[in-house]
Amino acid sequence: MVLPHVEVKVVDPATGVTVPRGEPGELCTRGYSVMLGYWEEPEKTAEAIDPARWMHTGDLAVMREDGYLTLVGRIKYMIIRGGENVYPREIEEFLYRHPKISDVQEEVAEFCRERLAHYKVPRYVRVLDAFPMTVSGKVRKVELRREGLGAAGEG
Structure with a gap:
């Protein structure tokens, strides 16, 4: 369940474009719960958090029609x-x-x-x-x- 003041989306890992509900993609989240970055590691921060402040989790998920997410794996697997x-x-x-x-x-x-x-x-x-x-x-x-x-x- 998504908390108030937090956004989530599921994107194509290759393009970053939001995928339709029911399609697998990378889970991204944005809001007060997302870290500002890795301490003194700007390159690592840039890999995890894009310029629009979306954190790319590395988790593969499907957003169902009811808005809930099902995790289906990890991108590296x-x-x-x-x-x-x-x-x-x-x-x-x-x-x-x-x-x-x-x-x-x-x-x-x-x-x-x-x-x-x-x-x-x-x-x-x-x-x-x-x-x-x-x-x-x-x-x-x-x-x-x-x-x-x-x-x-x-x-």
């Missing part, structure tokens, strides 16, 4: 495949709906092919007993990516 933007969190959330998946595991490709656009279907599936986690309980995506590229023979 977005994958471009076949010219299309793929958001890993969207795929993960979809896969959790499969009755045999506790975290993401087998029978996945067929399940996806029947229900997702072709460019969103995972190319590789790797079954793990557990995900590598941070002490705060978040999945270590960088470590997963590194291990996944090695297992796929791509890195």
Whole structure:
């Protein structure tokens, strides 16, 4: 929910143009809650806050018709495949709906092919007993990516 005297918008990360409701883009916010900048780091400040004082959060979000936002991932985790933007969190959330998946595991490709656009279907599936986690309980995506590229023979 947006607080009084705070503005939010969802923009295309490449162009900065506001996207229509229902479309994913970068979440931006402006108002009293936005910092003035990073201490003695004007370059870093310019990366996060544009001249109109919009803070670019790096979060990918969809603004629903009712004005509420759904976070769908982070820009740095977005994958471009076949010219299309793929958001890993969207795929993960979809896969959790499969009755045999506790975290993401087998029978996945067929399940996806029947229900997702072709460019969103995972190319590789790797079954793990557990995900590598941070002490705060978040999945270590960088470590997963590194291990996944090695297992796929791509890195």
